[in-house]
Structure formats: C-alpha cells, structure tokens
Amino acid sequence: MCLRGRIGGSSNSGDLVVVLASLVYTSPMSHRDPHPQSGRMVHEFLAHSYLLYLAAVVIGFGADLLWPIKFSFPYDMELGFFFILSGTVLAVWAQYASGRSSHLRNVAPEDIQHRHFNFGPYTYTRTPTQYGLVLMVIGLSLLYGFTFMLATAIVAFILGKFFFIKKQEEHLARKYGAPYLEYKKHVKF
Secondary structure, three states: OOHHHHHOOOOOHHHHHHHHHHHHHOOOOHHHOOOHHHHHHHHHHHHHHHHHHHHHHHHHHHHHHHOOOEOOOOOHHHHHHHHHHHHHHHHHHHHHHHHHHHHHHOOOHHHOOHHHOOOHHHHOOOOHHHHHHHHHHHHHHHHHOEHHHHHHHHHHHHHHHHHHHHHHHHHHHHHHOHHHHHHHHHOOO
16 A cells, blocks of 8 residues: 555545554564464553653653753763763664564464573663663753753653553563563563
8 A cells, every 4th residue: 555645635634543553563573473462462562651751752841841940060961962872772772673583572472482582682671662762851851951851751761661561571471471581580670
C-alpha cells in the first residue's frame, strides 16, 4: 500500500491512524514468533512508557513557560549536549541491537536460553532505551535551564520503571521463565 495515496485528500484521518499503528506494531519477524500476541504486548508496554517521556517534555515545557524558574550552573549547556548525545546513542544502540537479535527470541519459549537476552546494551541494563530517553530529556532541561522539565523527566522515569517496565518484565518472566529470570539476576538495572 502506498502511504501517499492513503494520506491524500480523499482518505479520512482514521485510515492514517490505522496505517501508522500497523507500521508501529508490525514486526518483520512476527510471522515466525510462536506467540505473536506476546511480542505485541511487550511493544505496547514499551510504547506506553515511551509516551511518558513525550508527556514529560510537553508538560515540563508548558510549566516552564507558565512559571519560568530557570537554573544555571557552569557548563550546563555542555552537560546538556552531552546528555542528549549520550541518551541518543544509547537509545539508538538499544533499538539496533534489539532489531538485529530479534530472530534469537523467535523460537519456542522452551528453547530460550540466558544468552538470548544478553546482547548489545542489554548486557549492561535491561532497559537501555528508558535510560537513553531520560538522559535526552534531562539533557534538554539542562540545555535550557528548565526546572519543571527536569522534574517531569525524573517522574516519567520513575513511573516508567516501576509501572510499565515492571509489567513488561512480569510478562517476559511468564513467557520465558527461568532463562529470563537468570538474565534478570545477572543484569540488575
């Protein structure tokens, strides 16, 4: 299907939403996954947690416009750029590694081993994209001295980590069992 044809003047906005949603939730490997709905659930947990960071930016930016309480310290702009760059690199690395290794997890759950989860940045943290996103938002708040955006970034991280990521990890533990629990034991964060 050609997106240009679907987005043209004769289509309604509902068609665009359906097309975009199918692009987000469709994996090229999903036809080999013995539990395709399971993978979709994980992506839904992640998508909701990622939306928290968008909300953090929007709410924080709005609050900083309404109540401009700015902060500044030596090298705050340099540190902000560093955080934005580091967060971007970490998030992109996580997405790249996850995509390149998705075929490893598209086997029957009883065939999964600890090594299927231990790759790229996932060797060091179970949620590298979450850390990348929070670093980017913190970097943005440092760059502009936005107090409320800094606060909303921290709140988004806490909510994401202890609500959405917790649910995702419970789901993965049910799906993969002992190998995933072993991975969690070795990779703490």
